[in-house]
Amino acid sequence: MVPAQARADEITLAAAADLNYALRELADRFTKTTGTEVKLSFGASGNLYSQIQNGGPFDLFFSADSDYPKKLADAGLVDAKSQRAYAVGHLVLWVPKSSTLDPQKLMMDLLTNPQVQKIAIANPQHAPYGRAAMAALEHFGLKDKVASKLVLGENISQAAQFVQSGNAQAGLVALSLALSPAMKDAGKYWELPADSYPELRQVAAIVAASKHKQAAQAFLDYVTSPEGRSILQQYGFRTPQP
DSSP: OOOGGGOTTEEEEEEEGGGTTHHHHHHHHHHHHHOOEEEEEEEOHHHHHHHHHTTOOOSEEEOSSSHHHHHHHHTTSBOGGGOEEEEEEOEEEEEETTOSOOHHHHGGGGGGSTTOOOEEEEOTTTOHHHHHHHHHHHHTTOHHHHGGGEEEESSHHHHHHHHHTTSSSEEEEEHHHHTSTTTTTTEEEEEOOGGGSOOEEEEEEEBTTOSOHHHHHHHHHHHTSHHHHHHHHHTTOBOOOO
16 A cells, blocks of 8 residues: 555545536546546535535635635635636526426526426525525526525535426526536526626635645646636636636
């Protein structure tokens, strides 16, 4: 057995659930090129934030917002200088293919249709996409009208599963999941206007307690390289402005 501190051929990532597919592809490519294995742990950014606060064994944190990394940096739990915006996420209104409702035509009015009894969103208490969904509902004057229909996923991935499985008739989910192999052909969606919710500027940072900072930095550099950005763009992520 190689001692853990000498084994920089493996890094562990805490990553926002909207990255479920994009980051797997990036990790596979990085491993093929460098030989460094990348272990992925997905969840709501707020839950991962709590895990890092409690000493979770991560090398890198990919958040779906910029607030959680900043709080960790202020507490000295991630390297402040390593913080880097890697993507801008987007929110879509998604319905299963079997639905007779057309999100492109109805847009947010679809949510008030009697056919829609449950609307899946991520839990706004610890998921940035959940907060974005609530902001969008408020923006369109629907917050009170649809409050009783909302079902909360632990993270954006679970919210997407609720609507994909038919437990909800519509969902406000990440564009990156709508474009994923699991959902691409299973439904139809409408992309919410960018001004209807606060920008989902997604930031990554190296965990201060990491024993593999060099390898973690190499992966972060790869994700924000032209090749990495092009993979993120395939999943609907926009490149953040400096």
